[in-house]
Amino acid sequence: MKLTYTQALITILVVVLGTMITRVLPFLLLRGSRSNSPFINYLSKVLPYSAIGFLVVFCLKDVSLGPPTFAGPEIISIVTIVVLHYWKENTLLSIGLGTALYMVLVQLVFV
């Protein structure tokens, strides 16, 4: 543990609180007629797609495109996952194999 007991507890509590806010907020704010706003309606349809695209980029934000690995493990693993999932549509297989491949690449190949 890098943090003290109290610091860890506070960190977890703010994560719980932050998560609950994002889940409760729409139900608190959009009661009655406000739930019928055309823009909210539109956003609720398209934003889930944009959000996942953002999250893929977010996960890769600290990857360096330069030496020594030139993002090799990330590129190879993601291409594998996309192809495999497009083809087989087996969530567990895609996630499992993709992660295993990445672990092998960073532990044994791109050392």
Add this chain to the structure above:
Amino acid sequence: MSEKTKALWSAFPYTIPVLTGYMFLGIAFGLLLNSKGYGPGWAFFMSLLTFAGSAQYLAISFLSSAFNPLYAFLMTLIVNARHIFYGISMLNKYKDTGKKKPYLIFGLTDETFSIVCSAKAPKGVDQTWFMFFVTLLDHIYWVSGSLIGSLLGSVVSLNTQGLDFVLTALFTVIFVDQWKAQKNHLPALIGVFCSLACLLIFGPDSFIIPSMAAILLALGLTQRINDVDSKAVEEVA
């Protein structure tokens, strides 16, 4: 069979993919958390109270770096901001769920949402109890997986370098699923390219808020195109 038992048994088959996914991701979470020095008790309570995979994976990085609760709070809000849109989509379905409503809202994860927004309870099964059991089963899978991973972590020592890639893999898989299910790829492309552009311009430590703003702006500007597309799809369907 009582009303509850019927709802439980009809909900279970829908949650089998989540069972496998949450076991895998939960075990990976428990292992990873354990590798940073936080044992089963931490894993159990984090999963019980947070019940949000991506936020919990992020929390591992908060727990293994310098103490910064404000940063942790803001990052959690940002990563989980997508829940707001799940909430908006469930406003009507969750309207008359009575005493179960707080728990249904608490447990509205990506995976739970994907089931409750599309699946209808079979005939003779109460829809509210059905949605309640989907949420509860998913919650149980997630907590169990985390606990198992954490317990394994204290027995065997594995080289976990690269295990955190499981989160990237999860989002990539969801991205591909959504891509295949949608005819209009503009919202997905907006998400990727606005974030990439902001990452290049603002750098990894401050690109999140600009990305969200850019995405909202781009979605606003393309509303006409996207709306036309979704209407066209509805008419065909």
